[in-house]
Amino acid sequence: MAPPLAPSPPPSPPWADRLAPRRWLGPVVLLGPAGLWLLLLLVLPTLLILEISLVPGLRLGQPSGGYGLGNYLQILQPIYLRVMGRSLVFALGSTLLCLVLGFPVAYWLALMSPKRWRNLLLVGFILPLWTSSLLRAYAWITILRPSGVVNTLLTALGLPTQNWLNTSTAVFIGLAYSFLPYMVLILYASLEKLDTRLLEAAADLGATPRQGFWKITVPQTMPGIAAGCLLVFIASLGDFVVPTLLGGASSMNISRLIYNQFLGPTRAWGFGSALSMVLIFAVSLAIALLLRYGDRSTVTEAS
Amino acid sequence: MPRSLTWPSLFTALMYAFMYFPIVVLGVYSFSDSRYSSGWGGFSLRWYRALFSDRRIFAALQDSLTIAIVAVAVSAVLGTLMAIGLARYRFWGKALYRGVSYLPLIIPDIAIAVATLVFLASVAVPLSLGTIIAAHIVFCLAYVAVVVSSRLQSLDPNLEEAALDLGATPTQALIKVLIPQLAPAILAGCLLAFVLSMDDLLISSFTAGGGANPLPLEIFSRVRTGVKPDINALSVVLILGSALLAGLAEYVRYRSDRNRQPS
Numbered sequence A: 001m002a003p004p005l006a007p008s009p010p011p012s013p014p015w016a017d018r019l020a021p022r023r024w025l026g027p028v029v030l031l032g033p034a035g036l037w038l039l040l041l042l043v044l045p046t047l048l049i050l051e052i053s054l055v056p057g058l059r060l061g062q063p064s065g066g067y068g069l070g071n072y073l074q075i076l077q078p079i080y081l082r083v084m085g086r087s088l089v090f091a092l093g094s095t096l097l098c099l100v101l102g103f104p105v106a107y108w109l110a111l112m113s114p115k116r117w118r119n120l121l122l123v124g125f126i127l128p129l130w131t132s133s134l135l136r137a138y139a140w141i142t143i144l145r146p147s148g149v150v151n152t153l154l155t156a157l158g159l160p161t162q163n164w165l166n167t168s169t170a171v172f173i174g175l176a177y178s179f180l181p182y183m184v185l186i187l188y189a190s191l192e193k194l195d196t197r198l199l200e201a202a203a204d205l206g207a208t209p210r211q212g213f214w215k216i217t218v219p220q221t222m223p224g225i226a227a228g229c230l231l232v233f234i235a236s237l238g239d240f241v242v243p244t245l246l247g248g249a250s251s252m253n254i255s256r257l258i259y260n261q262f263l264g265p266t267r268a269w270g271f272g273s274a275l276s277m278v279l280i281f282a283v284s285l286a287i288a289l290l291l292r293y294g295d296r297s298t299v300t301e302a303s
Numbered sequence B: 001m002p003r004s005l006t007w008p009s010l011f012t013a014l015m016y017a018f019m020y021f022p023i024v025v026l027g028v029y030s031f032s033d034s035r036y037s038s039g040w041g042g043f044s045l046r047w048y049r050a051l052f053s054d055r056r057i058f059a060a061l062q063d064s065l066t067i068a069i070v071a072v073a074v075s076a077v078l079g080t081l082m083a084i085g086l087a088r089y090r091f092w093g094k095a096l097y098r099g100v101s102y103l104p105l106i107i108p109d110i111a112i113a114v115a116t117l118v119f120l121a122s123v124a125v126p127l128s129l130g131t132i133i134a135a136h137i138v139f140c141l142a143y144v145a146v147v148v149s150s151r152l153q154s155l156d157p158n159l160e161e162a163a164l165d166l167g168a169t170p171t172q173a174l175i176k177v178l179i180p181q182l183a184p185a186i187l188a189g190c191l192l193a194f195v196l197s198m199d200d201l202l203i204s205s206f207t208a209g210g211g212a213n214p215l216p217l218e219i220f221s222r223v224r225t226g227v228k229p230d231i232n233a234l235s236v237v238l239i240l241g242s243a244l245l246a247g248l249a250e251y252v253r254y255r256s257d258r259n260r261q262p263s
Helices: A016-022 A025-052 A070-075 A078-112 A115-130 A133-144 A149-156 A168-192 A196-204 A209-220 A222-237 A241-247 A254-263 A269-302 B007-030 B046-052 B055-088 B094-106 B109-122 B129-152 B157-165 B170-199 B202-208 B215-223 B229-260
Strands: none
Touching: A025 A269, A025 B055, A025 B094, A025 B109, A025 B129, A070 A078, A070 A269, A078 A115, A078 A168, A078 A222, A078 A254, A078 B007, A115 A168, A115 B007, A115 B229, A133 A149, A133 A168, A133 A241, A133 B007, A133 B215, A133 B229, A168 A222, A168 A241, A168 B007, A196 A209, A209 A222, A222 A269, A241 A254, A254 A269, A254 B109, A254 B202, A269 B109, B007 B229, B046 B229, B055 B094, B055 B129, B055 B170, B055 B215, B094 B129, B109 B129, B109 B202, B129 B170, B129 B202, B157 B170, B170 B215, B170 B229, B202 B215, B215 B229
């Protein structure tokens, strides 16, 4: 009896039969160790702080009561709401500063710098990122303190001295300084891809350089602007070093508040975990907004 | 007026000055003899002498180097394997896996630090150098994987298939064909992870306990109370070290870019 005519199997590469018996082995070896590590030391811990953030008044070494939203309600007290607001102002301010300071730099690097030196110039601008962020913030103490470099210069010029250290001004300067290279890097990548023929066409049709900039350059690089702003916003929102070293006691932000709940005198782990969840939520929200915004812009491009 | 002297070029020059001004200030003051006044106190190497006889700093540097080298070595393997696995296989939950692999780049350090501390406390693992290394591997492997993934996208998949067709086992094809092609990206990812590990303050603070004292913790505990001239000298030494690393990284990138161009 002839065997029933089966549809011939798709032609498989000659090595497929050697792989088949151990098909699961490859994925497990390649993805298993890293996945396990992330699960154990990132996913589980995050779920754990989500859980203890729901235990009001949890302190280290004390018996805890049942679940509740007490830790989150505590954040709504005016003193903590001010901390949240200040964190937001720091992040928004430093994002705006980085955009305003970084855009002309990226523009010059991408469109106006001598082509031969372009890569070297870009690397030169982001080189300070390779040095310790702690030491870069510390350098600003030397510059901004009452007897520091800025005031020495101001005195030499006969101007009144400024006391910027331990104020919000110092925090804004420090954050902008820390994250400006990221902004320039992202804007550069976006501006480099700009089709300059569009600008030439606009100029031929009578547009002024200013009109060309606002009607072509800025809209064309909007995804880069959005991505750069998002990155700086997230980094500034969660920054700890700059507000601590340059901002003094008056510049308490969410990271410092969380730090104090765990390594400071209060040891309120439940409250600290709730604050951490709020920070994670804020960052996720910022990313979701970008994704949604990015999608919408591609939709409008397509239509 | 020459074309190069438009306002963006002048403004850019100003921003370059802004980026390097603090570093120059640290360098200049590290050679100044005076401790408190901002004026120039005359040339002196006293802060460098103080630095090089400071045992605490060297112990801290040793801790930091141990953490960074071990964490980066483990991450180089785990991160590279993960990037290859993500590029090669389709499986249920892949989007979730990929999303989780990006989390260490997105979640603020303070939140990761808190979560790790709470987790380690809940499973009663004593804090030590080992717990810092374990925590550093989380973000180091994520950065290695991101850099390697972007390189994987530009690779020719036919090379590996050719090796398999010619009788190589999958392991041989991986080690002899794929890994050499990925080597520049792996090295670049490792350098990035190394710098981030050496720079990390928060995650180390939360996972160190009393068992270890990496350099950022030592620096932080000294400078939070004000200006310390021997830290200026330390900054100069560390900046020279990072400049070396940065030069190495750029050289690796330059070489791999040149190799990638069709001849």
